[in-house]
Amino acid sequence: MSQRDAITENDPRIQVSADQLRRLGPRARSLSLLPHQPAQSVLNGRHASRLRGRGLNFEELRNYMPGDDVRTIDWKVTARTGEPYVRVYSEERDRATLLLVDQRMSMFFGSQVYMKSVVAAEAAAIAAQRVLAQGDRVGGFVFGDEVIAEHRPQRRAVALHRFLNSVTKANNLLNADLRPQNTIELNDVLQRAARIAGSNALVLVFSDFDGLNSHSESLIRKLAAANDLILFSVTDPLARNLPARMRAAISDGELQADFDASDPALRDKVQQAFRNRTRELEHWSRRYGFPLVPLGTERPALDQMMQHFGLRAGGG
Numbered sequence: 001m002s003q004r005d006a007i008t009e010n011d012p013r014i015q016v017s018a019d020q021l022r023r024l025g026p027r028a029r030s031l032s033l034l035p036h037q038p039a040q041s042v043l044n045g046r047h048a049s050r051l052r053g054r055g056l057n058f059e060e061l062r063n064y065m066p067g068d069d070v071r072t073i074d075w076k077v078t079a080r081t082g083e084p085y086v087r088v089y090s091e092e093r094d095r096a097t098l099l100l101v102d103q104r105m106s107m108f109f110g111s112q113v114y115m116k117s118v119v120a121a122e123a124a125a126i127a128a129q130r131v132l133a134q135g136d137r138v139g140g141f142v143f144g145d146e147v148i149a150e151h152r153p154q155r156r157a158v159a160l161h162r163f164l165n166s167v168t169k170a171n172n173l174l175n176a177d178l179r180p181q182n183t184i185e186l187n188d189v190l191q192r193a194a195r196i197a198g199s200n201a202l203v204l205v206f207s208d209f210d211g212l213n214s215h216s217e218s219l220i221r222k223l224a225a226a227n228d229l230i231l232f233s234v235t236d237p238l239a240r241n242l243p244a245r246m247r248a249a250i251s252d253g254e255l256q257a258d259f260d261a262s263d264p265a266l267r268d269k270v271q272q273a274f275r276n277r278t279r280e281l282e283h284w285s286r287r288y289g290f291p292l293v294p295l296g297t298e299r300p301a302l303d304q305m306m307q308h309f310g311l312r313a314g315g316g
Contacts, residue, residue: 025129
C-alpha cells in the first residue's frame with residue numbers, strides 16, 4: 001500500500017467506513033422524514049410541497065352510521081343499493097423509501113473539508129437510519145461508474161446494514177487512479193427507481209446530478225407526481241466561484257489537460273455550466289413541487305442535515 005493510499009484509507013473526509021456511517025444515526029435521532037416538520041424545515045409547506053406521508057389502505061364498505069364523515073360516503077354504492085354506505089380506510093403501517101446514492105467519479109472531489117462522495121454517503125446514511133427508526137421500509141440504489149447495488153425496501157435492521165455496507169463499498173472504490181471504462185447514467189438509476197417505487201413511496205436522491213439532461217426532467221416529474229421526492233444536491237464551492245488565479249492539471253487517468261482559470265472566457269464557461277445545472281434543478285423543484293436540499297463540502301453532512309430540517313446541529 002502506498003503512502004497516499006494509506007492516508008486516503010484512514011481519512012474519513014476522503015473515504016467512509018461502515019462504523020462511521022452507523023454512528024451518525026443516533027446523533028440525528030431528532031430528525032424526521034414524516035409530514036409533521038419543524039417550522040424552519042426545508043420540508044415544511046412554506047418552503048415546498050408538504051410530504052404526503054403514508055397512504056391509506058381500503059378496508060371495507062359498511063352502512064353509514066350517525067357521526068360518520070359524509071366525505072367517506074361511496075355515492076355509487078349508495079345509489080345502487082338505495083342505502084348510504086361509507087368506505088373505511090386505515091393508514092398504511094409503513095411505506096417504502098428508496099435512497100439513490102451517487103458514488104461516481106464526479107463525486108470524488110472536494111476543495112474544502114470533505115469529498116462530495118463522503119457528504120452524499122453520510123447524508124444518505126443519516127436518512128436511511130431515520131427512515132427505519134420511524135417504522136418505514138428502507139432500500140434503494142448505490143451506484144458508481146460501473147457498478148450498481150439494488151436493495152429492495154425492507155423494514156429490518158439487517159437490510160439497513162446491507163445498504164450501509166453497499167454505500168461504504170462503493171465509496172471505498174473511489175480513488176485518483178480509478179479509470180472507469182463506462183459510466184452508469186443518472187437517468188438509468190432514476191428509471192429503475194420509478195419502476196420499483198410505484199406510488200406513494202419516499203424517494204431521496206443524493207448526487208451532484210452530473211449528466212443531467214432533458215430526459216431527466218420527465219423522469220423526475222414522474223417520480224414527483226407519484227411519490228414524495230427530495231433531491232439532495234451536493235456541490236463544492238470551487239464550482240460556484242473559481243479563483244481567477246487558479247491553475248490545475250485535470251486528468252481522467254489517461255489524458256491530462258492544463259486548466260487556467262485566469263482565462264475569463266474559460267472560467268465563465270465552467271461556472272455557467274454549473275449555474276445552468278443548479279437553475280434547472282431549482283426550476284423543477286418549483287414546477288413539480290418537491291424540496292431541493294443543498295449540501296456542500298465545507299461542513300459535516302450531519303450539521304447541514306440538521307440545519308435544513310430546522311434542528312440544531314449535533315442532534316439537538
